[in-house]
Amino acid sequence: MPLITTIAFDADDTLWQNEQFFRLTEQRFADLLKDYTDAPDLNDRLIKAVTANLQYYGFGMKGFALSMVETALEVTDHRVPGTVIAEILAAGRELLTYPLQTLPYVDQVLGQLQDSHRLIIITKGDTFDQERKLAASGLADYFAAVEIVTDKNPATYARIFERHSDGAARTLMVGNSLRSDILPPLAAGSFAVYVPHALTWSYEHADEPEGESRYAKIEHIGELPAAIAAFESSHG
Template identity: 50%
Template sequence: MNTKLTTIAFDADDTLWHNERFFQLTQAYFAELLADHAEQDHLMERLLAAEKRNIRHYGYGIKGFTLSMIETAIEVTEDRVPASVIRQLIDAGQDMLAHPIELLPFAREAIESVSNSHRVVLITKGDLIDQERKLAQSGLGDLFDGIEIVSEKTPDVYRTIFDHHGDGPAASMMVGNSMRSDVVAPIQAGCWGVYVPHGLVWEVEHAETPEDNPRFRALDDLSELEGLICTLE
């Protein structure tokens, strides 16, 4: 198998543009709305449990998050949550869906620099319509040789994508802010996994850092990516 690095893939949310901070702002608003019914820490525990439980039903993204907030509100109020609060939660979710995209530093520059010498792919998970909206608003879509919006990022998913868009996992690199989805899973598939910390990470995406794996790398930000790639070739 050709092990020369030929394909570079990027995560989207919190790697190329801001995402998690809008979830956290909405969670704070959710806590305010339900303050008379539950302490914030307990409420956040219940919400996280609902989100984990509902991933298999709704997948990842704002719509599933909104439904999980509504479900949690119903549970903690023992079915007494006012319709006005439900309406405010729906409005909050719709505001998130309409929020303009804000690119992270060096996002465009990193993609442009590696696209001169490698195939470049976007691999993101979540709601199809919302991810397509964000990509269109980002202005980055034309820079990618391939775009994959998936329901989950597993080693098998990565193998399939890199067999299709590249020369297989061994010749591919995944760059992202989620240790679980963007680093550990690609490494398990046989890829390079490059961690670019964002600072805000959904608890579901936490995983142990594979420090001893020879295919793991970590960067301070995307401005360091081109230099890293040069050291591997």
């Protein structure tokens, strides 16, 4: 039996594109407000609102849409027309309509690993939206379980690993966020592989762990089998 028996994957910007559509919506938001404010830090103020509202709305498009409305009202001193608010809300809903694009190598690697490992998804965000994206991806059959959580912390990972794996010490987490996908599962006792994405939200940034033998960084998910083999060789 291999040392690592379960592999957990983040979803957004690990299995499929996501952040690029939020960036497009940010630009649409700025275009809608250009006649009503000259705030030079409009995007920063939007991201600040999104971050502050995580405790109320969680991650995902609903909280993002509400934060756009809040920011629009704030930067215009509540002078923004109702018609513009309606267009901002429509831009938020459009996040549910973008075509889903899986990232390179994903289908190939999942097909390879499903024969030797239990595969699960651990993702955060709006439940409806995450379920929609998983169904549209065509990847659902690869996974033995899907966990959609409000936040990713060591306790969350420990609970999920106990439920769906042979324990944290035999589980590997794969994701594009150091803050959410790498540091918490390592703290829970698992292995972790970081797959950077060019558009990862600044909230998810953190320093890479140093001197951690259960951690690896790869350039793309196609390198995951080799990273697993390296862990097996060094820890087996």
